[in-house]
Amino acid sequence: MSAALAEVDHVVGYAPYVHRVPQREGLTRHASGNTVEVDRAAFALDLARRGERVAVVSGGDAGVFGMAAAVFEAAEDPAYAGVAVRVLPGVSAVQAVAARAGAPVGADFAVMSLSDRLKPWEVVEKRLRAVAEADLVLAIYNPASRSRREQIAMACKVLLEHKSAETVVVVGRDVGRAEESLSVTTLGELDPPSIDMKCLLIVGASSTRVSPAGVWTPRFVR
């Protein structure tokens, strides 16, 4: 990752991530707002088409609810045919939260975004039901935002139709940053208004348990 960043002429991305890349001679940093992923990607592809070397940065893993899919989306434009795209993996937010908690995703799991900005709520709800019925551990990205405050309560209601109120839930906030916090609760006790855009949730399978050593999901199903 550092090697790739050392070789580029431009860094493009959401401001907090761009600012983590140290300034150096020959590097131009382009910081943008959130929620303009495809514009940002097209801007990067424009630079690359003109022969510049460009890195688009994300938090966590760019391939997991990061900028990678937005870059491929923008690259569908024939204007960018011939621009080479390479994705470098990183540690995703779900893995950072899981490791801090113990081993909650130690068995089959699903990863979903709760945002209905890019898909209808009916699709979110259908997927929540499928994951709950199959008793998969579920990591939830984007559980809330400034404008989306109701979804997490709606999601809990849907999950509680298929899962026990005793199901273990891990709430990670700002994990990997100085102000990080982690709490362990249950699906029945989870307080939706306490969940904001900085949170990532891991909702356990029926077998997920809390031990003195940490939260973990057995590898086996008996």
Add this chain to the structure above:
Amino acid sequence: MSAALAEVDHVVGYAPYVHRVPQREGLTRHASGNTVEVDRAAFALDLARRGERVAVVSGGDAGVFGMAAAVFEAAEDPAYAGVAVRVLPGVSAVQAVAARAGAPVGADFAVMSLSDRLKPWEVVEKRLRAVAEADLVLAIYNPASRSRREQIAMACKVLLEHKSAETVVVVGRDVGRAEESLSVTTLGELDPPSIDMKCLLIVGASSTRVSPAGVWTPRFVR
């Protein structure tokens, strides 16, 4: 990760991973066979209980079908009460394969092990159906082993009951090693006998597509 490995007295794990940790004075490397995860974890906890500092290593991310859950499983034994366990995340195999292919897990996805060594096949099949019906991207760990050759064909059959034969499938083999290879096929064209224990599969959602720039799944569902 390197900082943690520099501080331990012992490294414990499956031989190929243990041998990646450079030998140094004061470090004892304990290499074991595969498929004895909990014995290996108990061995590590025994050392730790006697005051030794021990690292248990896995390939990819220890928290994703790696050794972390096995360590927590062994740590349930009251003999190990008081042994502190800390998990450090890494880049999992699914992320390594995804990044090499493009952005196939750019939307909601599930990660499953196809092995029926630790869960009944009926559970595997039920989960495959749920994931397929919910149109999640699906990463498949342990698609085959020396003794398990039939599961991947059975899984394809189940998935084809719910998904199109045109569904994009990425097959990564030994990704991250010198001998790595990657191929892109479809669910209908996938050749089960070609899949072995070194493979990780990513079965696309209905929207997953192959572009000149790579394989990607749109973030949106319309």
